[in-house]
Amino acid sequence: MSGSYLEASARNRILGLLDPGSFVEFLGPTARVTSPHLPELDMPVAFDDGVAVGEGKIGGRTVLIAAQEGKFMGGAVGEVHGAKLTGLLERAIDIKPSAVLLLFDTGGVRLQEANAGLIAVGEIQRAVLAARHAGVPVIALVGGRNGCYGGTSIVARTCDWIIGSEEGRLSISGPEVIETVEGAEEFDSQDRALVWRTMGVKHRRLIGDIDRVVADDIDAFRAAAQDYFGKSRPLALDALNAEQEFLASRLKRFEDCRDAREIWARLGVNESGRVPDLNPDEFENLASSCAVRRP
Amino acid sequence: MEHLEFRFPGRPGLVWKAEGKLVGVVGSGNLEVLIEPADLKGDCLATISTSIVGFGETWRQVLTDFMERHTLSDIRISINDGGATPAVVSLRLDQAVADYLGAAQ
Numbered sequence: 001m002s003g004s005y006l007e008a009s010a011r012n013r014i015l016g017l018l019d020p021g022s023f024v025e026f027l028g029p030t031a032r033v034t035s036p037h038l039p040e041l042d043m044p045v046a047f048d049d050g051v052a053v054g055e056g057k058i059g060g061r062t063v064l065i066a067a068q069e070g071k072f073m074g075g076a077v078g079e080v081h082g083a084k085l086t087g088l089l090e091r092a093i094d095i096k097p098s099a100v101l102l103l104f105d106t107g108g109v110r111l112q113e114a115n116a117g118l119i120a121v122g123e124i125q126r127a128v129l130a131a132r133h134a135g136v137p138v139i140a141l142v143g144g145r146n147g148c149y150g151g152t153s154i155v156a157r158t159c160d161w162i163i164g165s166e167e168g169r170l171s172i173s174g175p176e177v178i179e180t181v182e183g184a185e186e187f188d189s190q191d192r193a194l195v196w197r198t199m200g201v202k203h204r205r206l207i208g209d210i211d212r213v214v215a216d217d218i219d220a221f222r223a224a225a226q227d228y229f230g231k232s233r234p235l236a237l238d239a240l241n242a243e244q245e246f247l248a249s250r251l252k253r254f255e256d257c258r259d260a261r262e263i264w265a266r267l268g269v270n271e272s273g274r275v276p277d278l279n280p281d282e283f284e285n286l287a288s289s290c291a292v293r294r295p
Numbered sequence: 296m297e298h299l300e301f302r303f304p305g306r307p308g309l310v311w312k313a314e315g316k317l318v319g320v321v322g323s324g325n326l327e328v329l330i331e332p333a334d335l336k337g338d339c340l341a342t343i344s345t346s347i348v349g350f351g352e353t354w355r356q357v358l359t360d361f362m363e364r365h366t367l368s369d370i371r372i373s374i375n376d377g378g379a380t381p382a383v384v385s386l387r388l389d390q391a392v393a394d395y396l397g398a399a400q
Contacts, residue, residue, distance in 0.1 A: 030315035
């Protein structure tokens with residue numbers, strides 16, 4: 001199904017990515033597995049706790065897939081929401097699909113569920129690593145209005161691959177959190193150009209945090225995801241040590257930069273001011289020659 | 296939160312059977328509507344959890360209008376509401392029926 005990924009609901013993203021008629025949802029809304037915490041706070045629940053999980057096919061190959069509904073509590077992870085993601089990843093170990101696709105659209109942990117939400121994020125991360133260890137590629141898709149923030153951004157970076165569209169952002173702390181803590185002189189959360197060039201997927205691609213930038217189109221996400229089916233990144237100790245060294249040397253290389261544009265210029269990007277205007281294909285051409293390569 | 300329940304006599308005619316359908320998302324000024332088949336001896340049942348207290352009569356009127364617009368029986372409608380206006384509620388209810396009947400064909 002062609003169409004905007006950004007504008008689609010969680011379920012419509014899933015239905016658009018999968019082969020027609022192939023989606024089987026686990027613990028769908030009629031199961032009514034809802035948050036035990038929100039009623040205690042006198043807040044409304046959602047019948048699916050803001051995430052749809054299930055199994056389906058892409059190009060005839062079996063995948064497990066999860067999509068967060070960003071419009072319910074900002075896509076934030078609560079206890080049930082997290083358990084659905086963890087359960088899906090644990091199922092991957094049993095059935096060995098071609099990939100697990102995690103469609104993140106989230107501010108991170110659901111603060112109303114505090115410790116339960118934090119524990120859930122830890123469990124999801126452990127399950128991602130367990131699935132990867134079992135040889136199942138885990139692919140994060142970031143293209144929703146909430147981006148991918150907080151603990152969930154750590155989960156995304158634990159995946160094998162990350163695909164994003166330009167509307168997506170990936171960062172631990174959100175713009176308003178940084179502004180609140182450090183002041184507007186340090187980071188003006190209202191400056192959208194600043195937010196995007198600091199947290200947006202183009203910057204993440206150029207500094208080697210994500211693997212692919214695609215157009216805001218469900219077909220484009222599907223085509224990119226298929227490129228990673230059956231492909232895992234190494235997870236042995238020497239690979240993790242190499243990743244750690246890579247991060248340390250990257251920090252050293254760019255630590256005096258005051259703005260993402262300085263980093264891009266240092267990477268050899270000509271006319272770094274034009275980066276935001278490049279369409280995804282033009283940008284990927286640029287990134288394939290200039291971007292930092294992670295090991 | 297306020298929890299409301301309304302039961303309406305169904306209008307037998309066409310018998311639709313489909314999987315439950317969910318439309319809408321719980322958020323400020325929005326709601327989710329889950330519509331599914333249920334054995335209610337021909338009646339229809341609507342249960343509502345809403346964050347806005349004190350509008351039971353408005354809910355009754357909106358749902359009564361909805362039941363008059365459609366020929367439904369043995370249907371359960373469950374709503375989680377984040378303070379949607381009556382017009383939004385009506386549109387979501389109609390969307391739920393359209394999705395449900397579409398899936399049953």
